[in-house]
Amino acid sequence: MTPEQTDTPVTTLPVADARRTRAEILRRLRAHRRRLGAALLTLLGGTAATLATPPVLGGIVDAVSEGAGRGRVPALGIALVAATAVGAVLVYAGGRMLVALVQEVLAELREDVFETAVHLPVNTLESSGSSDVVSRVTRDVEAVSEAASDVLPEVTNASFTIGLSLVGLAVLDLRLALAGLLCLPVHVYATRQFLRRSHRVYGDIRRLESARGQSVIEAVRGAESIRAYRTQDHHLDDLAERSVRAIERQRDGVGLRNRFTGLLNAAEFLGLAAVLVTGFALFGSGAVTLGAATAAALYFHRLFGPVGALLGSLDDIQRATVGLSRLVGITDLDRHHVRHEEPAQGSGRTDEAQGSGRRPDIDVKGVSYAYDGGRPALREVSLHVPAGTSLALVGASGSGKSTLARLVAGIGTPDRGSVTVGSAEAPGAPAARYLVTQEVHLFGGTLADNLRLARPDAGDEQLRHALREAGAGWALDLDAGLDTVLGAGGSPLDDGSVQHLALARVLLADPPVVVLDEATAESGPQTRALLQGALARVTAGRTSVVVAHRLEQARQADRVLVLRGGEVAEQGTHDELLAAGGEYAALWAAYHRARPGGGAPVSP
Structure with missing residues (x-):
């Protein structure tokens, strides 16, 4: 930092809004739409095969309760094993295809971010603080990468599972599906409350962590001056203050996640109780068989994992969304202006300059x-x-x-x-x-x-x-x-x-x-x-x-x-x-x- 800039106020690099971030990701995915479609169809097929198990198990219950012949139960058992095996293979294959595609798209975004960042004008870097750029090309990329590898396949599979399970419940008996939907208001309330606050909280956490990192970078760069002027305590106090603010905001994020998880658990047990009570009543009136009531309970119980994964992953999705917004904010900088505003600093050369013999004034x-x-x-x-x-x-x-x-x-x-x-x-x-x-x-x-x-x-x-x-x-x-x-x-x-x-x-x-x-x-x-x-x-x-x-x-x-x-x-x-x-x-x-x-x- 030059002497003239020591009192320069720190500004932040731009952050894309939600609409712009969504549009950029969709644009990049559209370039691979065939591979994306193949991955999603494979996952859908695997999920459908896996969800064949509740009605098969219900069929086994009916076969046993009705005293059916020995040949029916083994046949249903073979069908159960086959559905499970096919579903597992297809879900695994579809997940791998989706992860490979998304990682490729993310790699392209990462390269664009890095290319733009290294061409940023020095004034932009100095006014924003180098820690802002560093945190974007490291922590934000890491958050998006983790979400792409771990969360996205799970969320996609969970979405398919939820949709097909509700269809299965409706096929068994519409009243069983409506009973399961009793938990929906709790889910909606919990999700809206979480989304309303989490994006702001996670954005604050990223900014505060960036400010804390900038304090460390400045102290390391100016270590000799700090020792000479004996201002170690001042810099330590500044770092401590920034750390406390970051930790307090992180604590707010933990509280949000804990409340969200508690409401999800309450909704699951409420829905399962409603399905069991409705199934018992319908079976007592002869409206459904014991196997159908069993299949309905199994269908809803299978929703625990996917719904928890889908809504619980909102935590990771929010962090990744914040990271994507910050990454897209950098790629949206005018690269033409960046590339042509700044000459190489002690490390560059151009054909115009090389050997031109021209000495301008x-x-x-x-x-x-x-x-x-x-x-x-x-x-x-x-x-x-x-x-x-x-x-x-x-x-x-x-x-x-x-x-x-x-x-x-x-x-x-x-x-x-x-x-x-x-x-x-x-x-x-x-x-x-x-x-x-x-x-x-x-x-x-x-x-x-x-x-x-x-x-x-x-x-x-x-x-x-x-x-x-x-x-x-x-x-x-x-x-x-x-x-x-x-x-x-x-x-x-x-x-x-x-x-x-x-x-x-x-x-x-x-x-x-x-x-x-x-x-x-x-x-x-x-x-x-x-x-x-x-x-x-x-x-x-x-x-x-x-x-x-x-x-x-x-x-x-x-x-x-x-x-x-x-x-x-x-x-x-x-x-x-x-x-x-x-x-x-x-x-x-x-x-x-x-x-x-x-x-x-x-x-x-």
Whole structure:
């Protein structure tokens, strides 16, 4: 997070409403309607075969009570075994078919969500909190996946079982079916009460868990600052407060589920008692046989499991629905806008930039920018960077350097004014721009994998040449050279070395415009000279904007722009600004005095 954004209010990414979520899932399922139809027909056939057992058992009761011949009972027994076996096979096969289909659809959704998430503009991620994105592509996907694998086949089978059981009861005697429906008002009341509150409760739980995760992420990222300012207790109290709110809302969810389950159990026993009493009365009057009354009781008793599964699964379905709404909310973001708003940050390359030889100029005219309506980070900033020259941005922390650099790089659009690179308005042609920030990140994989992020088709010799050109030949001396595994479980690299690799990637990408936001900030005494040399090679012959971490970088630039409170304080060449005796001259004098101690950075 840049200094200008530390007080930015956190907003959440969009969440699709129920209608939009339903429409998106139906759209994806329609693409596989034949497989879906085959799976549902198989499940229906299996359920029908399984539900043949109550009337067969009723037939056995009638056969025994009537003293029928020995041949009838064994025949009914064989029919019972056959119906059970066929039903089990078909239900299993249909469930497998349905799970395979739904998992495939979910995999497509997951890929779309991830693809959109990784292309989200940095401003969007920073304003929403990275934990929001992380929770969506992890916990929400997990909730939907579990529901798809475990709940959906069970719910589908339960729905078929309930429908066919009610038909079976009606065939035996309509009065028995009506008696069974006595439990329906209780079921309806319990379901409506649960649905009315659970969606809101589960949505709150997801948001509170995301906020708690964001607190942890921010504390880990800022651990050094937290220790330096001795604010550990403050951050622990903040985490505890967010955790308590999440736990209290989770407790509300548990209470909802417990009340819902209790009402379901009451409804089941009420319905079964009504069927038994009605069956006894009808049998006493001779309206039905003992076998029919038995079959009716068995039919209704078989409803206990499916009804409980169907209504009990509403808990999982609600969690999955909330997760789907959050996932669809991300896929609904304008991908065209996302894809073309932001250039690759220290890891990308485009055919337009590669080897084009074009060195555009940069024009910034009257640019103002504020983060989510907060305090303006930039006010009426104007500058011009001629093609093939370099501009250094200088100023104290919070002066707007990083904000201006990102706008020049094509990340975000100004609230007022314009940023033009060559003949195209930002963010219309981000392909020509390449950003390297002070935030170091080592990607999992080999050294070659990390380098090819900038140019996937680069050969090994091109990778070696880029490393040597950037002065990072030390990387080739690692144990396995380009095949050395970096990161967790591999060879560790310090932050300065990771920044050095990021600068080597710029040479591979060969963009006409490069923006460096304190790209050598993590260098220590041993890597400082190497990174300074790499910085000079990266900017040579390119139109470049450099957020100066040390004033030595500003002296080497063609022009210098000094920012103060989001406004341009001074601009000119290094010598011109020294001669003017203004703010830059004062900074240079302070820097020069501190230099024997190792060279003080511009920003405290």
